[in-house]
Amino acid sequence: xxxxxxxxxxxxxxxxxxxxxxLHLAQIAPHLISRTLILEKAxxxxxxxxxxxxxxxxxxxxxxxxxxxxxxAHTDVDxxxxxxxxxxxQMRAEKTGTFALRTVRRHEFDAWLAAKARQxxxxxxxxxxxxxxxxxxxxxxxxxxxGEYRAKVVVGADxxxxxxxxxxxxxxxxxxxxxxxxxxxxxxxKSPHKEMDSxxxxxxxxxxxAGYAWDFAAVEKGKPVRVRGVYxxxxxxxxxxxxxxEALAGEFRRHGLDLEDYKLEGFPIRWFDAKGxxxxxxxxxxxxxxGADAIFGExxxxxxxxxxxxxxxxxxxxxxxDFSFGGYKRSILRSEMGKAxxxxxxxxxxxxxxxxxxxxxxxxRRMGWFIEWFVRAFVIGWAQRQEKHNA
Ligand SMILES: Cc1cc2nc3c(=O)[nH]c(=O)nc-3n(C[C@H](O)[C@H](O)[C@H](O)COP(=O)(O)OP(=O)(O)OC[C@H]3O[C@@H](n4cnc5c(N)ncnc54)[C@H](O)[C@@H]3O)c2cc1C
Numbered sequence: 502x503x504x505x506x507x508x509x510x511x512x513x514x515x516x517x518x519x520x521x522x523x524l525h526l527a528q529i530a531p532h533l534i535s536r537t538l539i540l541e542k543a544x545x546x547x548x549x550x551x552x553x554x555x556x557x558x559x560x561x562x563x564x565x566x567x568x569x570x571x572x573x574a575h576t577d578v579d580x581x582x583x584x585x586x587x588x589x590x591q592m593r594a595e596k597t598g599t600f601a602l603r604t605v606r607r608h609e610f611d612a613w614l615a616a617k618a619r620q621x622x623x624x625x626x627x628x629x630x631x632x633x634x635x636x637x638x639x640x641x642x643x644x645x646x647x648g649e650y651r652a653k654v655v656v657g658a659d660x661x662x663x664x665x666x667x668x669x670x671x672x673x674x675x676x677x678x679x680x681x682x683x684x685x686x687x688x689x690x691k692s693p694h695k696e697m698d699s700x701x702x703x704x705x706x707x708x709x710x711a712g713y714a715w716d717f718a719a720v721e722k723g724k725p726v727r728v729r730g731v732y733x734x735x736x737x738x739x740x741x742x743x744x745x746x747e748a749l750a751g752e753f754r755r756h757g758l759d760l761e762d763y764k765l766e767g768f769p770i771r772w773f774d775a776k777g778x779x780x781x782x783x784x785x786x787x788x789x790x791x792g793a794d795a796i797f798g799e800x801x802x803x804x805x806x807x808x809x810x811x812x813x814x815x816x817x818x819x820x821x822x823d824f825s826f827g828g829y830k831r832s833i834l835r836s837e838m839g840k841a842x843x844x845x846x847x848x849x850x851x852x853x854x855x856x857x858x859x860x861x862x863x864x865x866r867r868m869g870w871f872i873e874w875f876v877r878a879f880v881i882g883w884a885q886r887q888e889k890h891n892a
Contacts, residue, residue, distance in 0.1 A: 508538045510815060511643060511652035513631050513665050515541035516549070517801055518788025519658030520614045521808025524566045527621040530816040534622045540645065542630040546612035550682050550768040552717045552728045553605040554699065557594045559802035561884035562809065573613040575603045576720045579697040583872070585861040586704045587693060590869030594881060601699070604719040604728070631659065634668035641783050654824055656785050656811055661771040663790035669781035675738055676777065678712065678770040678798050681745050682730035683763045684721065691757040696725070701797070702752070703861050709742035711735060711853030714752040732798050734772060736849050770798040772849070773842040779830040787811045794842060795849035806838045806884060837883035837890065844879055
């Protein structure tokens with residue numbers, strides 16, 4: 502039993518990374534369930550700005566955890582298009598598959614995941630904001646708006662603005678993408694897009710934006726919607742010539758919409774940097790607190806993936822009574838997920854450094870066969886490769 506407010510493990514954040522850590526722990530170290538507390542500042546179903554594109558890698562991890570994503574509300578996206586100014590290539594995640602990816606609305610998906618952790622016996626204390634984290638040789642002190650908590654180990658799964666990360670990293674270069682998102686009704690008649698397809702358009706790169714505009718098919722409250730937005734990885738910071746809002750307004754005009762008619766929201770995404778901090782003695786980071794994919798800001802599958810590494814590091818630390826977590830970063834970097842994330846950061850640096858429209862038109866319209874092969878071999882499918890490797 503725990504004494505009041507003292508736990509062996511506190512996970513800060515009940516998003517995909519925090520819940521995946523808990524669900525993996527339930528599989529490999531169930532004795533830790535009653536000694537763990539999950540602190541969450543909001544209350545599920547809580548709002549989370551996200552386009553909700555879930556790649557098959559996420560589904561592989563969910564299956565490993567005994568979960569079936571089709572239980573949660575979702576949309577099967579037919580094809581994913583990668584365009585430059587409206588023309589390019591299209592892909593399905595698996596060649597023989599009948600859909601490209603699924604989209605979820607995050608408040609529903611995350612609440613579904615959190616319910617699974619509760620069913621396995623975890624205590625999630627919601628409406629509790631962690632305000633300050635102090636790490637010492639004997640443990641970690643968390644000051645919250647509901648009082649003070651102590652733990653032997655803390656997992657910072659508290660997203661891109663992680664307060665746990667701030668406690669262990671005092672200075673670092675900016676690795677944060679700027680993202681704007683809007684939810685609109687179904688496609689207007691004049692739109693060239695297809696109802697069940699999702700689109701990335703790299704037309705914004707020549708405008709100095711290191712990213713793309715997107716338009717995803719999704720369902721909210723049983724009704725079809727489009728989740729649209731613009732992503733700027735900011736990987737070559739300071740290059741942007743056009744404000745993000747203006748770039749998105751241009752995309753909206755191209756599709757017969759007026760951005761002024763919709764509610765625009767923004768949120769940062771920390772992207773993966775292999776040179777960054779992943780852990781410190783008594784503290785592990787997971788999910789966006791380490792970093793998402795830099796090309797697209799795709800972070801749901803990685804957040805679920807980090808949970809496996811975090812849980813194994815915790816199990817090992819309690820077994821050996823060594824809370825230094827010296828091998829945690831290495832275990833991630835050497836994994837298929839770590840290799841894919843490192844590669845994606847490298848690709849983002851190169852791809853978003855090239856401003857010429859002719860290059861991007863050629864790449865997405867003529868080189869589709871090569872991109873598809875490369876993406877399947879190295880960029881996606883890491884969870885399956887990892888499973889084969891472990892078998
Ligand atoms: C606009 C936008 C679009 C995106 N689209 C996609 C997409 O289509 N596909 C994709 O894969 N990824 C997408 N992402 C990225 C994806 O949302 C993240 O990678 C993913 O949510 C990371 O999960 P996480 O658990 O690490 O963090 P989060 O999902 O951010 O969860 C962190 C949790 O911690 C809680 N928390 C934060 N601070 C505190 C605190 N101080 N105290 C207590 N609790 C705290 C939060 O309330 C939250 O519940 C998008 C992101 C944005 C911003």
